[in-house]
């Protein structure tokens with residue numbers, strides 16, 4: 001269960017932590033045009049020292065209703081940051097993008113895993129992923145970031161998400177993606193109401209029982225806000241609670257803003273899971 005991310009290895013035999021670095025205007029306090037690349041390097045350093053096993057770098061916000069970013073603009077945001085971080089640190093880097101051109105530029109710059117919230121459905125994305133020959137995370141999303149939260153509807157969200165992911169796996173395998181390069185993700189908050197997110201968490205083992213590692217991203221998300229009625233900066237405890245529930249059910253990668261605390265929570269659930277039952 002070791003993922004070779006362009007020469008940097010990610011051992012998913014135990015639950016691991018994916019730290020988030022957003023290189024988007026809405027993620028930099030000044031909201032300025034010029035992202036402070038030193039800030040990104042500093043953040044990488046902190047996430048690594050806090051225990052991150054991989055860093056997820058994204059140049060286009062995929063929050064509900066977010067603006068679409070042009071491919072060239074997205075490349076200009078992420079490539080220099082990936083270059084800098086991969087030159088400075090040994091940690092594997094994933095590129096959070098739906099665009100094939102960004103995938104290619106990011107891997108050339110040093111990224112070793114494609115994290116595609118659109119599960120390689122964009123024109124040219126699957127071909128690019130095959131060509132790049134790096135691991136890929138296939139995530140479920142209903143609709144697009146622009147439309148997904150308008151009227152999400154499912155007859156049976158767990159079955160529909162599982163079916164979607166297995167269909168994407170089949171398409172990927174047929175196109176030449178290696179089975180050992182595939183990771184699955186239910187896509188919490190991507191075209192789901194609160195009850196859909198809770199059901200997916202309750203029945204996560206439907207996905208973790210499949211022969212692919214499962215990535216879970218619930219950090220600070222609406223699944224927590226909907227239940228606790230708290231703002232984004234008040235969602236740490238909820239995030240940690242769900243990270244524990246996810247790892248308890250077999251999730252192998254937890255995507256989080258709060259690496260240090262998530263590392264600690266995951267460490268405990270893992271210790272409970274793997275303690276021997278004999279002296």
Ligand SMILES: Cn1c(SCC(=O)Nc2ccccc2)nc2c(=O)[nH]c(N)nc21
Pocket residue numbers: 058062063096115116117137139185187188215216217218219220221222232255
């Ligand atoms: C790139 N990316 C995202 S961005 C959305 C986000 O964090 N929203 C958000 C962040 C903070 C507060 C509220 C919402 N979520 C996932 C995920 O769940 N899985 C995978 N694989 N990739 C992902």
